[in-house]
Amino acid sequence: MPGTILENLSGKKLSVLVGILLTFQLACFLVGLIAPSPANFQNVGATFCVDRNPDNKDENRWFTRQCKESLHDLGNTTGLSAKNIVFVFEMPLFRVDFSRWQQKLVGMVHFEQIYQEGRKLTPTVQLSIDARLAYADKTLDGARTPWTRYAHAQENRHMDCDLDAIRDHKDGYPYDCSMVPLFELGNLYHDYYLLNVRLPQSQNSELGRVHDVQLNVIFMNGGFTKVCVSMKTVFFPLVLGVLLWFWRRVFILSRTPALLEYMLLSLGVTLAVLNFPLEYFSLYFDMPYMLILSDVRQGVFYAMLLSFWLVFAGEHMLIQDNGEKNCLKMYWKHLSTIAVGCMSLLIFDLCERGVQLVNPFYSIWVTPTGTHLALSFVILAGLSACMYFLFLCYMVWCVFKNISIKRSVLPSMSQARRLHYEGIIYRFNFLMAVTLICAAVTVVSFILSQVAEGQNKWDEELDFEVSSVLYTGVYGMWNVYICGMLMLYAPSHKQWPSDPTGQDGEELEFSRLPTESVPSEISSLTSFATKASIE
Amino acid sequence: MKLVFLVIIIIIISSVSENINRKSQLPKRRRSFSALVFAGANKNNNNSVSTENCRWLRGAKHQRRLCVRRKGLQAVLLKSRELAVDSCQKEFEYDQWNCKNFKAHSNKKIYRETALMTSFATSALLHTIATACARGDLPDICKCAVHVKPPYGAAWRWGGCSDNVKAATRFVKRFLQLNKAGDARTDLEKYNARLGLMVIAKNEEKICKCHGISNSCTHRTCWKRLKPYDVVPKILKIYYHSAIIVSTTKAPSEVDSHKWKLRYLHESPNFCHLTVGRPCKSRENCATLCCSRGTHPPIVKQKSFWCNCNMSSSIDVTCKVCSENKTVLICK
Numbered sequence A: 001m002p003g004t005i006l007e008n009l010s011g012k013k014l015s016v017l018v019g020i021l022l023t024f025q026l027a028c029f030l031v032g033l034i035a036p037s038p039a040n041f042q043n044v045g046a047t048f049c050v051d052r053n054p055d056n057k058d059e060n061r062w063f064t065r066q067c068k069e070s071l072h073d074l075g076n077t078t079g080l081s082a083k084n085i086v087f088v089f090e091m092p093l094f095r096v097d098f099s100r101w102q103q104k105l106v107g108m109v110h111f112e113q114i115y116q117e118g119r120k121l122t123p124t125v126q127l128s129i130d131a132r133l134a135y136a137d138k139t140l141d142g143a144r145t146p147w148t149r150y151a152h153a154q155e156n157r158h159m160d161c162d163l164d165a166i167r168d169h170k171d172g173y174p175y176d177c178s179m180v181p182l183f184e185l186g187n188l189y190h191d192y193y194l195l196n197v198r199l200p201q202s203q204n205s206e207l208g209r210v211h212d213v214q215l216n217v218i219f220m221n222g223g224f225t226k227v228c229v230s231m232k233t234v235f236f237p238l239v240l241g242v243l244l245w246f247w248r249r250v251f252i253l254s255r256t257p258a259l260l261e262y263m264l265l266s267l268g269v270t271l272a273v274l275n276f277p278l279e280y281f282s283l284y285f286d287m288p289y290m291l292i293l294s295d296v297r298q299g300v301f302y303a304m305l306l307s308f309w310l311v312f313a314g315e316h317m318l319i320q321d322n323g324e325k326n327c328l329k330m331y332w333k334h335l336s337t338i339a340v341g342c343m344s345l346l347i348f349d350l351c352e353r354g355v356q357l358v359n360p361f362y363s364i365w366v367t368p369t370g371t372h373l374a375l376s377f378v379i380l381a382g383l384s385a386c387m388y389f390l391f392l393c394y395m396v397w398c399v400f401k402n403i404s405i406k407r408s409v410l411p412s413m414s415q416a417r418r419l420h421y422e423g424i425i426y427r428f429n430f431l432m433a434v435t436l437i438c439a440a441v442t443v444v445s446f447i448l449s450q451v452a453e454g455q456n457k458w459d460e461e462l463d464f465e466v467s468s469v470l471y472t473g474v475y476g477m478w479n480v481y482i483c484g485m486l487m488l489y490a491p492s493h494k495q496w497p498s499d500p501t502g503q504d505g506e507e508l509e510f511s512r513l514p515t516e517s518v519p520s521e522i523s524s525l526t527s528f529a530t531k532a533s534i535e
Numbered sequence B: 001m002k003l004v005f006l007v008i009i010i011i012i013i014s015s016v017s018e019n020i021n022r023k024s025q026l027p028k029r030r031r032s033f034s035a036l037v038f039a040g041a042n043k044n045n046n047n048s049v050s051t052e053n054c055r056w057l058r059g060a061k062h063q064r065r066l067c068v069r070r071k072g073l074q075a076v077l078l079k080s081r082e083l084a085v086d087s088c089q090k091e092f093e094y095d096q097w098n099c100k101n102f103k104a105h106s107n108k109k110i111y112r113e114t115a116l117m118t119s120f121a122t123s124a125l126l127h128t129i130a131t132a133c134a135r136g137d138l139p140d141i142c143k144c145a146v147h148v149k150p151p152y153g154a155a156w157r158w159g160g161c162s163d164n165v166k167a168a169t170r171f172v173k174r175f176l177q178l179n180k181a182g183d184a185r186t187d188l189e190k191y192n193a194r195l196g197l198m199v200i201a202k203n204e205e206k207i208c209k210c211h212g213i214s215n216s217c218t219h220r221t222c223w224k225r226l227k228p229y230d231v232v233p234k235i236l237k238i239y240y241h242s243a244i245i246v247s248t249t250k251a252p253s254e255v256d257s258h259k260w261k262l263r264y265l266h267e268s269p270n271f272c273h274l275t276v277g278r279p280c281k282s283r284e285n286c287a288t289l290c291c292s293r294g295t296h297p298p299i300v301k302q303k304s305f306w307c308n309c310n311m312s313s314s315i316d317v318t319c320k321v322c323s324e325n326k327t328v329l330i331c332k
Helices: A011-034 A222-251 A259-275 A290-317 A327-358 A368-407 A415-454 A466-488 A524-534 B001-030 B033-043 B061-069 B073-092 B112-136 B154-159 B164-175 B184-202 B231-241 B284-289
Strands: A040-046 A047-050 A083-093 A105-114 A125-135 A148-160 A179-186 A192-198 A209-220 B204-210 B220-226 B297-311 B317-329
Touching: A011 A222, A011 A466, A040 A083, A040 A415, A040 B112, A083 B001, A083 B033, A105 A192, A125 A179, A125 B220, A148 A179, A179 A192, A209 A222, A209 B204, A209 B220, A222 A259, A222 A466, A222 B154, A259 A415, A259 A466, A290 A368, A327 A368, A368 A415, A415 A466, A415 B073, B001 B154, B033 B073, B033 B112, B061 B164, B073 B112, B073 B231, B112 B164, B112 B184, B112 B220, B112 B231, B184 B204, B184 B231
Parallel strands: none
Antiparallel strands: A040 A209, A047 A083, A083 A192, A105 A179, A105 A209, A125 A148, A125 A192, B204 B220, B297 B317
């Protein structure tokens, strides 16, 4: 029975392979150096336009920065009511236009209010916002097409206000409330966007006197998207190639593929799907569902990776209850934690981003029912993640315990066999360590990128962005990791009986073990376990 | 013929002497930006006469040139002047020096007050420019990706624009020539100006937003929001009280700038003569403000204020006018 490549590969070849993979890994980190930060923002101040005809229900009436009648500030609004004032935001600023490489647009508004004496303040302010979004495109001669309606919605939001700051202050003093998330666009198909915000008179009784309104938009940096998509373009054919090679290897065997091989194959397929540079299509087609699609792609990949770890640990448990193994059903308890977690996240995602396809102003968090629903999904996902890690840790602990027990039997074996098994255990441990290192690097880079983003990097002009280096590095790492798994865990083509002795120490191969009986085992580690249990 | 010759000589001599005069006047006429800011407010806020031009910057060649050349800057500069003067006067309403003593600037001395005015002018300038940038009012100043020459399209598509406050800071530094070395005196002025910029930078609020997978924090973007200017005068007042006197020879270096202190060269004159006839608010305040001259007998004045405000919307508020008798104390 042939083992996997991992066991049959000489130390020299293994080191060459690891070297190649590490070079790829290093390249991924280096690629991140040229990328700008993943996302950027723009702060857009409102232009206050006066709508003399607020009851006009025409959906295609747009106020732009060059509106007929505008106010310098909101200090003097005599003769005007809230429905006369339109807050106008044009995006982007500075005579540039959005590029489709910029992927998405998230908008938040901040209402600056001033305190008026004699007014009762509430810590949470309920807001009712009438928001309209329009788009325009650049024509060939540099002009703009007329503004066209994108969406119109009347939305409720709430903001939390810091009342302590104004306790000892007087009339006319500004006070701080939190920012309000307003809209989210899944792709940036158009060149210019225009937002008209009105505050309907009747519903905004808790809002203080509005002094200024700011809009903050977040979008992905085109350079970052380009770097990511180029990485995907390189990795996609590579992963596909490794995948095909792996599958051919499995299929030329006379036996049916083992569970771990199926798992590896599906993991490779989800990675290939994740690597598929779908972003190219969004450059030519209006695909507002890009956000959901990328969420789902990543979600499926993570679910598969987590399941793979479980099965990997389970298959190396070294306890063989013959007949029951090699079957997904055995892992239903463990896998259901992943399924429950991922399903609840998927439902949550569809509830928020799915509705945003129709109404970009929609948010699940504004209504109490929505908040409860969203929270319960998120908590459910968190709980199943905890359950999962408990299961995984328990299984890994079992594996290591079994290995140490079996290791104590090793000295009683013949030297050749002992060397062989020691090698296998060493490489298994090595791979476990690699997994742990990958997981640790991911966690650390996540924390680092959070810290880097949170720190005051505003004064120093860094030549590279820590968060994008970490992002490309970690993305590349999982690619390299899975490619390595596919290569090392592919069945070896070397038929042991036909090549019975090791040649000049170049290939450490040994005669097949006499007691091996289970035909579908994929590694001699598991066969070793069987043997050990028989002994 | 002789007469003509004489006339020509006289003309030449007079023009030369005029030139000499002008040359000798030139350094005198060069005035700092903050001096101009606060000098403009001297004329009892009737600066509407000279609005929409850069004439008030006469004497500051570099600043005036930029004011004329940059689209939209005129209005913003006037607005920043108004903000600096108003907020300073409001903050020092009940102090001996009430931000109205402009003699502090005339004789080339740097008093504690001069230093403060420099910081006020700079911070207000930065604040108004950053705000105007966000509105798109200053297309020449708040450019996208500052390191790149136009057209900015490629840089914008690659890495986006820089933060408005950053761009505004860069411009203010250029506008006030803060990176240009000068003599020790102007260095000190520039240091105080930088303190004004620092106060604005510290007054920014950091806001973060997660926008990764399912809005988790796999991607998080933070930015800084410029808070309203109202807090800045209070912070600057603290710096005013903790200001230190320095000798001209020792120019403050960037190294020890983490211990920001307002720095001045000369001890302030006595401001007691300025407080005659000014209102004071409490017993303690009156004692210091009136320089132990005491107050006039209290006058009871009816003060009206807004009360029972009813918000019909966030824009219009209907309030009732209530009135209250208030005793007003005025320095002798």
